[in-house]
Amino acid sequence: MKRAGFGRVLGAIATIGLLVGASACSSDESSEEATTTTAAPAEPRTVEHEYGSTVIPAELDNIVVTDEYAGLNLLAVGIVPDVTFTSFGSQIGAQILGNAGSKVIEVPPMGLPDPEQVLAEDPDLVVLTSYGDDRYYRSMADAIPTLPGPATTVSWQENLDFYGEAFDRADEAAQVTTALEGQLDELKSATQENPRSLSVLESARGIVAVPTPDSASSTILRAAGFTGPELQTAPLPEGSGGRPFTPVSEENLGTQDADIIVVFDEGIYSAEVVERTPGFDSLQGVRDGNLARVNGDLWAANHPFGTFWIIRDLQVLEAEDYAGVAGADDADARWSEFEELIG
Structure with a gap:
């Protein structure tokens, strides 16, 4: 999905810098571009969440997740995110997602990847695990469809149901x-x-x-x-x-x-x-x-x-x-x- 005004958007979100620490230089361990399995609903879907709602486009070529837990939630319903940031410090999550074909970008654990770094990956959709604070979500939501998944204190069943419904994978x-x-x-x-x-x-x-x-x-x-x-x-x-x-x-x-x-x-x-x-x-x-x-x-x-x-x-x-x-x-x-x- 094409996006307009990328430079203007990056300038608009600069104030969110107080929310995130200085991100380390990202690294992509793979020397070859991995084949991923980005999937999307058959038509645009409006997904309600704790911060409002997000319209997921019908065509997705590049799903970016800001943490490994969001990526593993997608993987469980048959969707490989194209890019995974390692903000949760999950060694196992990064390993599993990398093996599945996701491009893994290392950032400091237990923090938030800088919005500029996320948007530089040119996503069609950003998916993140909620931190209980909407400022990070809103730093990107005006630029690109951004979906906050449930926090880690939500039951695994409710969490799984959310991803199934959001991506038209309820059966899975x-x-x-x-x-x-x-x-x-x-x-x-x-x-x-x-x-x-x-x-x-x-x-x-x-x-x-x-x-x-x-x-x-x-x-x-x-x-x-x-x-x-x-x-x-x-x-x-x-x-x-x-x-x-x-x-x-x-x-x-x-x-x-x-x-x-x-x-x-x-x-x-x-x-x-x-x-x-x-x-x-x-x-x-x-x-x-x-x-x-x-x-x-x-x-x-x-x-x-x-x-x-x-x-x-x-x-x-x-x-x-x-x-x-x-x-x-x-x-x-x-x-x-x-x-x-x-x-």
Whole structure:
């Protein structure tokens, strides 16, 4: 789709610079242009979202996603984004999307790619995961159709439904939902025979925290039949929703005990920071040896592949194989399992 007035648009969005840090020079590891599978609805579709609505063009030649989670959501319904920015710091997401044919552009993790850098890729559509603040979305929405997908604290089913409806892939989304719910049902049958509690701890940038009840891992744990500490399971106070984690102090670390202790690791997450926190070694789950380091990137994600990853890890943990959970080195094999499951 042609766009007019590109230079004028870039000047108009310059003020958004306060929202984003200085982006590092992008890098495209591929020396050859990859073949991608951009797909679009048969006709323009108006998609309602938290910031208003977006009209998705009928013809799309270049879909650009500002983060790996948005890209993996598209991939789950059969659409390969043409360009992926790595703003979520998801090593596995970048790897899977790159293997699928997306051009991967590296930017600093846990930030926002500069709008000028995004628009320089000449997109027909920009797709992003919502940060709960509409300024970044609006910095590009006047220039190009921009679709904010659900935040990571939205359930995986609702998130998947959104992408299915937005891109006229409702049947594909429903097939993925059925497959994942079948896996959850099987896991819940096993946990009901041997009920256990599971506590999740994480640390990024030196802060020890617990995923909130709205987070991806917490919702899946409940659906799978696991119980957990109150911070992980109790409803959040009114007006405090939308947070993916709650910081926990050294003094309160003992309240996060459970039969099984899971600690986020790899990528932006550091298991070492959690494990050297005073009181960690006193947790009963740790003393019993029921401790597992999991890939925090995938456990924090509400995209379908993240959901599948968590379910697979929980199946291993339910069988008391605490060293058997998957890590970044297992990403390709686990993606193949996911593809086989969803058909």
